[in-house]
Amino acid sequence: xxxxxxxxxxxxxxxxxxxxxxxxxxxxxxMAPMPPAPLPLSLTGLGALAINLSCAFMLARSRAHSGRLxxxxxxxxxxxxxxxxxxIAVGFATAxxxxxxxxxxxxxxIAAMNAHAARAVLRVARREHRAAADRP
Numbered sequence: 001x002x003x004x005x006x007x008x009x010x011x012x013x014x015x016x017x018x019x020x021x022x023x024x025x026x027x028x029x030x031m032a033p034m035p036p037a038p039l040p041l042s043l044t045g046l047g048a049l050a051i052n053l054s055c056a057f058m059l060a061r062s063r064a065h066s067g068r069l070x071x072x073x074x075x076x077x078x079x080x081x082x083x084x085x086x087x088i089a090v091g092f093a094t095a096x097x098x099x100x101x102x103x104x105x106x107x108x109x110i111a112a113m114n115a116h117a118a119r120a121v122l123r124v125a126r127r128e129h130r131a132a133a134d135r136p
Contacts, residue, residue, distance in 0.1 A: 008082035011072050012118040019114030026107035033100040041103075042091030049084035056081050071124050076115040082108050 003024050056077040062070050096103040 008121065011069070012121045015072065015076060015114055015118040015121060016062030018112035021119075022107045022111045022114070026104055026111070029100055029107070031102050032057040033104070035094050035098055035100040036091075038091045038095035039103075041094065042088050044069050045084045045091060049081060049088065052077050072117075073120045075120060079110075079113050079117050082113065085112070126130055 042107040090102045090106045
C-alpha cells in the first residue's frame with residue numbers, strides 16, 4: 001500500500017517535470033527576452049495539438065472511473081492540448097507584438113497548470129490509499 005503511494009507521488013513528480021522545465025525556460029527568457037519565431041511556434045503547436053487532442057478524447061471516456069493512472073494520463077493529455085492551443089495563440093500574438101512577453105506568460109501558465117494536475121493526482125491517490133487502508 002505504501003509502495004503504491006510512493007509510485008503515485010513519483011507520478012505526480014513526473015507531471016511536474018514539464019512545469020519545472022517551463023519555469024527554467026521562462027527564467028532564461030526573462031534574463032534575455034527574445035521573441036520566438038512565430039511561424040515555427042504555431043506550426044509545432046498545431047502538430048502537437050492534433051496528437052494530444054486525440055489522446056485526450058480517447059482517455060476522456062474512462063477518466064472518472066478508472067483510478068489514478070488513467071486520471072494522470074488524462075490530465076497530462078488535457079494539459080498538453082490546452083498548452084498547444086495557447087502556443088498557437090502565442091505564435092500569433094508574437095507575430096503581432098514582436099515581443100517575447102506572450103511566450104513568457106504562457107510558460108508561467110503551463111507551469112501552473114502542471115502543478116495543478118500533479119496536485120489532483122496526489123489527491124486521488126490519497127483518497128484511494130485511505131479507502132484501501134479502511135478495508136479489512
